[in-house]
Amino acid sequence: xxxxDVRPGTKDTSARLPGAWGLGLRRGGLELRQFFRQRDxxxxxxxxxxVFLFLFASIFSNDVKGAGITASQLYVPAMMAAGIMxxxxxxxxxxxxxxxxxxxxxxxxxxPMPPAAYxxxxxxxxxxxxxxxxxxxxxxxxxxxxxxxxxxxGKWADFGWIFVLGLTACALLGIAISxxxxxxxxxxxxxxxxxxxxxxxxxxxxxxxxIPDWMLNIGALFPxxxxxxxxxxxxxxxxxxxxxxxxxWEFGRIALVLGAWCVGGLLxxxxxxxxxxxxDG
Amino acid sequence: MxxxxxxxxxxxxxxxxxxxxxxAVDGIDLGIRQGEVFGLLGPNGAGKSTTVEILQGNRRRDxxxxxxxxxxxxxxxxxxxxxxxxxxxxxxxxxxLTVGETVRHFSRYxxxxxxxxxxxxxxxxxxxxxxxxxxxxxxxxxxxDVALGVIGGPELLLLDEPTTGFDPAAxxxxxxLIRKLADEGTTILLTTHYLEEAEALADRLAVVAxxxxxxxxEPAALRxxxxxxxxxxxxxxxxxxxxxxxxxxxxxxAELTRRFDGEIPGLRVSRPTLEDVYLRLTGLEDAR
Numbered sequence: 001x002x003x004x005d006v007r008p009g010t011k012d013t014s015a016r017l018p019g020a021w022g023l024g025l026r027r028g029g030l031e032l033r034q035f036f037r038q039r040d041x042x043x044x045x046x047x048x049x050x051v052f053l054f055l056f057a058s059i060f061s062n063d064v065k066g067a068g069i070t071a072s073q074l075y076v077p078a079m080m081a082a083g084i085m086x087x088x089x090x091x092x093x094x095x096x097x098x099x100x101x102x103x104x105x106x107x108x109x110x111x112p113m114p115p116a117a118y119x120x121x122x123x124x125x126x127x128x129x130x131x132x133x134x135x136x137x138x139x140x141x142x143x144x145x146x147x148x149x150x151x152x153x154g155k156w157a158d159f160g161w162i163f164v165l166g167l168t169a170c171a172l173l174g175i176a177i178s179x180x181x182x183x184x185x186x187x188x189x190x191x192x193x194x195x196x197x198x199x200x201x202x203x204x205x206x207x208x209x210x211i212p213d214w215m216l217n218i219g220a221l222f223p224x225x226x227x228x229x230x231x232x233x234x235x236x237x238x239x240x241x242x243x244x245x246x247x248x249w250e251f252g253r254i255a256l257v258l259g260a261w262c263v264g265g266l267l268x269x270x271x272x273x274x275x276x277x278x279x280d281g
Numbered sequence: 282m283x284x285x286x287x288x289x290x291x292x293x294x295x296x297x298x299x300x301x302x303x304x305a306v307d308g309i310d311l312g313i314r315q316g317e318v319f320g321l322l323g324p325n326g327a328g329k330s331t332t333v334e335i336l337q338g339n340r341r342r343d344x345x346x347x348x349x350x351x352x353x354x355x356x357x358x359x360x361x362x363x364x365x366x367x368x369x370x371x372x373x374x375x376x377x378l379t380v381g382e383t384v385r386h387f388s389r390y391x392x393x394x395x396x397x398x399x400x401x402x403x404x405x406x407x408x409x410x411x412x413x414x415x416x417x418x419x420x421x422x423x424x425x426d427v428a429l430g431v432i433g434g435p436e437l438l439l440l441d442e443p444t445t446g447f448d449p450a451a452x453x454x455x456x457x458l459i460r461k462l463a464d465e466g467t468t469i470l471l472t473t474h475y476l477e478e479a480e481a482l483a484d485r486l487a488v489v490a491x492x493x494x495x496x497x498x499e500p501a502a503l504r505x506x507x508x509x510x511x512x513x514x515x516x517x518x519x520x521x522x523x524x525x526x527x528x529x530x531x532x533x534x535a536e537l538t539r540r541f542d543g544e545i546p547g548l549r550v551s552r553p554t555l556e557d558v559y560l561r562l563t564g565l566e567d568a569r
Contacts, residue, residue, distance in 0.1 A: 015392035017359050023389060030378065030386055037377040037413075102373040110337060111433070112363040113390040276339070 017112055024120025031125040045091060046133055049083035050140055056205065057145050064207070068239035071207070076141030077231035078204045083133040084163065085170045085195065085224055088126040092174030093191035096122070100277055101184030109275040119269070123171060130167045147235050158251060159234045165258035166227040172265025173223070179272045203228045209243050216245060223261045226254045289348070290315045290437050290468040291336060296345035298331050305331040307492030308345070313470055315436075318463045320483030320500075321472040324563055328492040329472040330370060333441045336470070337367050350437055363391050366435030366467075368426050370442050376415035380406050383414060384428050391433035404428045404458060420451040427458060431467070438462065440471045444478060456481055476556050490563040504558050513537075516547035 036042055056079070057072035064071055099105050108118060141147040150156045174191075181190040199205055201219035208216060208228075219225040232240065233249030241248055291313035298306040306328040313319040321329050334340035335347060338354030338361075347353060352361050374383055384401055388394035401410050404424040409417060417425065423443060430438055440459075444452045452475075459482055463469055473479055479486045480500045487497040496503055511530040515537060516522055527533050530550050537545045 017363065017392050018389060026386065026389055030375075030382070033382070034375055034377045103369065103371065104373055104375065106339065107367075107369065107373070107429070110339065110362065110367040110369075111387065111390045112359040112392075114359060 017114075020114040020116040020120065023113060023117035025124065027117055027121025028124025028128075031121050032128055035125060035129065045087065045129065046136055049079050049086060049133065049137060052082070052205075053079040053137060053140060054144075064240070064243065067243050069236055070146065072145040073147055073236060074207055074232070074240075074243075076137065076145055076147040077235045078228050080134055080137045080141070080235075081166065081202075081224060081227035081231050082199055082204045083137050084130050084167050084227060085198075087130040087133045088167050088170040089174040089177070090191055090195050091129070092122055092126060092171055093177040094187045096175060096178035097181045097187035097191075098184035100178065100274065101187075103276075105275045119175065122175065123168070126167060126171045130163070134163065141235075150234055155234050158230065162227060162230040162234065162254065162258070165255065165262060166223055166230070169223040169258050169261035169265055170227075172262065172269050176265060176268040176272055179274050183277065198222055198224045201225075207243065208245065213245075220257075223258055226257045230254045230258075288315065289313060290317075290350060291319075291470060292346075292348040293332075293336070294346045296332065296335065296347060297343045298328075298335065298340070299343055304492055306335075306342075309489070309492065309494055311487060311494070313468065315468050316463075316466050317484045318459070318469045318471065318482050320479035320486035321470065321489055322474070322476065322479040322483075322486050322559065323472075323489035324474055327489045327563075329474075329489055330441055332489075333439055333470065333472055337365070337439055338362070360392075363393075363433050364436045366430040366433060366438040368430040368438070368440045368443055370445070374414045374422065374425055374429070377413060379411055379413055380417070380425055380428075381410040383425070384432055387429050388432050393434055394432055395434045397432065400428050400432050403431070403461065405454070420447055420455075423447070423451075423455065424458070427455075431462060435467060437468045437470070440469065442472055442474070444473070444475065452478070476554075476559050488559060488562050495562045496558075504553065510553070512549075512551050512553075514547065514549040514551070515545050518546075522547065 053075055057075040060071035060075070062071055063069070064074065096105075105118075109115075138147075138149070142149060150159055177191055177194070178187070181187040198219060201211060201215040202222065202225035203211065203216075203219070204224070211219075216225070229244065229249065230251065232244075233251060233254075244250070289312050291311060293309060293311040296306050296309040296311075297304070309328070309332055311319075311321075311332075321332065323329050331340065335342045336349050336354055338349075338357035341355060347355070350361065350364055352358070354361070378386075380401065381397070384397045388397045388400075398410075401407055404427050406421060406424055406428065409421060414422070414425065427440075427443070430440070443459075444455050447455060456478070459469065459471070463482075469482075471479075471482060483500060485497070485499050486503070487494045488503070489495070496506075498506065510526050510528055512524055512526050513530050513533045514522065514524040525533060534545070534548070534550065537548070
């Protein structure tokens with residue numbers, strides 16, 4: 001097994017294989033190009049949370065008793081959290097299942113591309129689309145619904161890490177759930193149902209003080225509840241703390257839960273990721 | 282004839298693969314030399330694709346020894362993958378990207394890629410380099426698949442039924458492309474269920490039926506070995522057609538020449554085509 005060079009002299013065997021990080025950047029660029037070339041997908045992805053924010057924040061606009069805020073203000077951070085999850089969890093969960101079904105993944109697996117480059121590319125994609133989505137929602141929130149931009153560098157920093165940790169955790173969960181649907185066709189239903197349920201029990205559509213505790217406790221097992229809570233802490237006045245389960249924003253705990261989901265999500269991806277469909281063996 | 286085992290580009294012994302109760306590959310042996318075009322010929326479901334997928338490192342085998350470019354594909358490294366080009370049976374490329382973007386991007390995965398523009402020219406897609414992949418015809422997509430298969434400058438190219446669904450003209454053009462690659466020294470393994478394709482392209486071929494190699498050799502030698510009997514046809518003076526199967530057609534024709542004292546009406550001497558051989562081989566196998 002010593003002679004592996006079948007065509008000696010015709011190849012520069014000293015050339016190194018390209019690295020995962022650099023290829024990941026290139027893949028990220030490619031993913032973004034593909035994403036933005038599908039106009040209907042772009043419009044739909046970005047419009048969805050905006051439409052929901054508009055509906056909820058316009059329908060429920062009363063003052064929230066004793067919290068010094070309006071219901072509309074509550075919906076702005078909630079929809080931002082949901083927007084982050086939809087651009088990461090939902091879009092990756094569905095698109096990777098389709099790519100697997102259409103054998104795009106299998107083809108990549110047949111090249112010397114390091115698998116990590118594929119995941120880096122997806123992370124770049126959701127970082128850019130997630131940031132755009134968040135910026136759009138923030139613009140709507142500040143212009144229409146009396147939400148102020150973070151007042152101090154500290155709050156901006158909180159906003160930053162909640163965004164990055166939340167997005168990463170949801171992206172990894174999206175990659176993991178993409179292995180669940182048997183085909184690309186069933187991916188949408190498989191991914192959307194848990195996302196919808198989580199939005200109801202994590203305080204996105206319905207204020208947390210009206211959700212039964214046992215439901216909230218289930219929601220608290222997943223990242224979305226903590227992303228909502230963290231973003232409320234960033235964008236709402238401290239007087240609104242009274243609405244929280246713990247009466248506080250609990251930033252430390254949020255960081256812990258989201259960080260744990262990043263690690264756990266990564267493990268889940270590594271253990272369950274499939275390059276081929278189940279029926280392809 | 283037989284080169285040292287390590288100099289074989291592909292060396293397969295006793296390969297087996299089962300799906301549940303179905304035995305797809307039932308003890309296949311293959312030896313493919315460097316620089317050769319090897320055809321794996323057989324009907325649908327004969328085990329061709331399973332074999333190729335195992336050689337690609339994309340399917341696990343149940344038993345047997347497999348060496349591709351000196352390594353076991355089941356433990357394929359990135360370096361090994363960079364030396365093997367794959368053209369899949371049912372391929373899909375990113376529809377929203379252009380041909381040029383895709384080929385250039387794939388070239389980045391390899392340590393020693395070929396020049397993307399040159400490869401686009403090689404497969405005859407220069408005019409389509411700026412077009413989105415979704416706008417390509419089926420034949421053009423197949424050409425792109427080949428471009429992506431060879432962009433890394435592979436020593437071995439594995440093609441699984443590359444021309445299925447092609448019209449005859451597209452198939453001829455595709456053959457030209459394969460010959461060009463073979464002339465460059467690339468070792469090529471090609472599966473097909475088209476006999477004329479195997480005959481036109483392959484230096485050697487193996488006929489596979491029911492997961493086994495039922496015959497192996499050069500196309501002409503196969504025909505020779507399995508069908509030396511020729512058929513002599515002519516028309517009798519009363520206009521009735523006659524035919525005779527014989528191992529010595531020259532003698533038959535000489536006798537007829539004497540009998541007719543000159544021209545033999547409606548004379549036709551034919552050797553069995555590879556198709557006749559193929560049908561016999563796979564038919565025999567079916568009758569077992």
